[in-house]
Amino acid sequence: MPTSSLNQWALDFEGNLERILGSIRIAKERGATLRVGPELEITGYGCLDHFLEGDTCLHSWEVLGKILTSEDAKGIVCDIGMPVRHKNVIYNCRIIIHDGKIILIRPKMWMANNGNYRELRYFTPWMKHRESEDHYLPRMIQNITGQVKVPFGDAVVSTIDTCIGVELCEELFTPASPHILMGLDGVEIFTNSSGSHHELRKLYTRVELIKEATLKLGGIYLYANQQGCDGDRLYYDGCAMIAVNGQIVAQGSQFSLQDVEVVTATVDLEDVRAFRAISSRSMQAAGAKGYQRIEVGFALSDEDDTSSVKNIQELVAKKYDVRYHRPEEEIALGPACWLWDYLRRSRTQGYFLPLSGGIDSCATAVIVHSMCRLVAESARKGDQAVIADARRIAGEPQDSTYLPSDPLDFANKVFHTCYMGTENSSAETRGRAKELAQAIGSYHTDLNMDSIVTAVRQLFAYVTGVKPRFRAHGGSQAENLALQNIQARLRMVLAYLFAQLLPWVRGRNGGLLVLGSANVDESLRGYLTKYDCSSADVNPIGAISKTDLKKFIAYAKDSFELPVLAEFLDAVPTAELEPITETYVQADEADMGMTYDELSVFGRLRKVEKCGPYSMFTKLVHEWGSFLSPTQVAEKVKHFFFEYARNRHKMTTLTPSYHAEQYSPDDNRFDLRPFLYPSRFPWQFKKIDALAASLPDRSTVHPQEAKNEIN
Template structure:
């Protein structure tokens, strides 16, 4: 039998020995759950007690109601109870009086048991029975699972960043550290709002951040996920940067998971794919690269959800992404990118390859970039092919070229032929018409083959018009003929015409 409780009291009193005893809203805490109570009218008030109780962890709400009958009021009670558990999650037990109290009011019963917005048991209305008992078997884990899916209830306790030792992830890590520095400065200057937000995130009401490195260690977890294709150099870079910014750093190896997945394929098909360096085809090599990337994604989300739990702390982490806009525009990124947030926005790798006023690597709030981090290109660690290839070599174009292609395509809205004509002039001193044509064709082939990935990109901060966010800033189709037959024919015709003219000019010189 489910017996609703009504526990309430307000104010305080002073007893005979002058000791103050506080009174107020109370809940019952058990080994399994937490039970709270509100009285009849409180269900109808604009700020019902079940709202705050639910946010504080109460999972079962009881209401010993005395709600008299009014036409269509039973529907309103059902709506209020279901809405209470829809937006807050939890189990709601509503009892109600039955019969007449000797005056003009009649109490129509109609008790309810609801969970997560659904009614699981409902008593009859206007029943002549003196007592009516409702029962339902409910699983508290359903309440916890339901609440876990409500994003507004789950404030992230920090960030998880796969730190590769390359420029993109290093820049993202520095952005988080820079944020920590700004937070400490704001608190130092008396910002109570910032202090309250930090205390909520770290789940410590008495915490006051003073050292950016210490705060970074609380909210940022970095992870170097090595494989057999990784280098000690990048491992050292990642560790050096993590040590400087103070992040909680993890080192692990993904090879066992990669081999297990490939082993399943081999067991089922009897075929063993190989990298191109070991005699495999391009399809095999690409598939093996993608397995590594996807394993890293799964591991990132696993650690983001359970890393704090393993350390005895509440909450979970948001996975940060660190791909750059040039790679995304060309399609050199994975579909359904493995991140919840992309703080770099339209950041580009070559824009970070800069020197400070002293001719050395730039500092971010006193953090010196590890040797080679900002002055070296990103390194592609999915290929078994020594020496390891920088990203831009594997792509077939440089980051500087990608930036030009991307801006002409995204901002100037150029197609293959108009871009070819533009670059003929821009690169006339460094490239022949044939070289320009080949570069433009390569870019548009990759762009059109992979453009569908742009529709699934992780949300990013919008900092300029050169943005990868196609859903808002580039509404052109995302399905193209990857051969671009008409445009490429026009380019080829123009190249042949220019080459003939060049030969004629040379013949005239002779």
């Protein structure tokens, strides 16, 4: 039995159809009788408000018609996903087809409606559990299938040899999942079509839920998932799986440049029946309420296939080790695959990155290097789709024989970096940027923008009669901040200028996408200039913490053989926007008034654990109480919320970022909050102060050791 991961794209009906038929062909070539695809695979999962348009449903039926009439879809049961309008209500549905006929339309019953998901905005859940009714088909489908109406609802499909039940994505994650009652009523095969996105350290939860679904219940679980960038901030990480009686027996890749991946395993229904021969389970099953069975006259298995029994016994007897990537590998692979999809589908000529010599832009550059490595690996394996895309992006003619098998050579064609220095920049950062560019093969430029900064300062002085100065030269805080922001914003202007014209300079057509490199902690704290070089087209690290980025760089130093990365790890993070003096060097953590490790803690408590100022203090006073006094904890919490609140407006303009972290402050979909706050939180802060004053000081650790304790 096969399940699949498809790299579908929202509203790409033609491409989505080709990938669906491709997966069916592969399944049949492997002798499969049942094929399962990802959620909403005909439209792509990320259509958002396009699901409310009649056109989307219309084109879905047109695509389904192509599948129903295709010879590829004959002789196999196919579980296909698309939106369906039933009695003027839009549902997220699975359509079970066989030999040109529709067997069942099964609507989703429990919706994903938190975090990145807003399914209730587009779809209505099916509320008539264990009930179905007639759905009258569009005339175009009636003409193909000869059917006027088909069952629509919460039913199961009964073949000659087994029973199949459908579970959709979020339904697996709910406390009372449908597979429980279906299994007690005799369903032996469960299909789950999912649109589940990648998030650091998330796969383990998904795997455990799939295993648990059949560990007590018994059964065969076929999990399919979307893969790739569907046109937004999410990367769907595939990893199609097959589980039998609580054990994973097959697993697909989590990060891949392939558009179609099919995972198959030989399974034995008798193993399920033997596993279920438990008295307590049988007693519960005997009293279970029945599902309507849609009976069909075909079987999924051969009548006397003893070879299948032998194969599954060998397969289940052999312990299968699920592949989990370390977080550092996830950062190397997930954003790289996302960038590749974004690049090839936007039909631009490459990426441009302002390379500062700091660890954030370094991490962004290394992720692009990882993308080039993945492209080169696929090219060496002969992946013609990747080769064709790479040739087009690199500006090669259609009859070119260019093979993107060298990641540095390919990077020189598609990746452009630039060090934008000023009088406040150091020789160390300039040198690190140049060394890294050489190591990864990017087309690198180096410029000094002092003349542009000076021109802006002189313009202001000419208009107002007053020339602003840095704090180091006697200027005020307002002057000092304004002069820093000039440099940051001019870098953004120059980045777009170079991104538009560098291909022209190199004799090519088109433009480049500008990459941002602000990490999740700086965005949360608001430690960035609005519309500076953090403003870009896309940002692969915008939802990754500084802590994880450092671990990623340490991993990449050895895994990618980039010894220059050691210099980035040892450097003190700095914006280099103020003059360096004998007594002062600008440092990020000193500027922010908090460490990156503390920011990660604040971010998780605020978003994941849903803490306001007071509840965050009550948690941290216990966690940090051994090395900080209650008053010190109170000051840290208040300082974070004050800075978060007064900089909240910056998060409304954050560059669209690869979603990788549960505490991402992405304002556009994931983290919905007001952007004008009472930033001093008078009620909350007074309550914190009163509680802090009443608590004993339990701190025993020396303040210098506090950072290690937070880690």
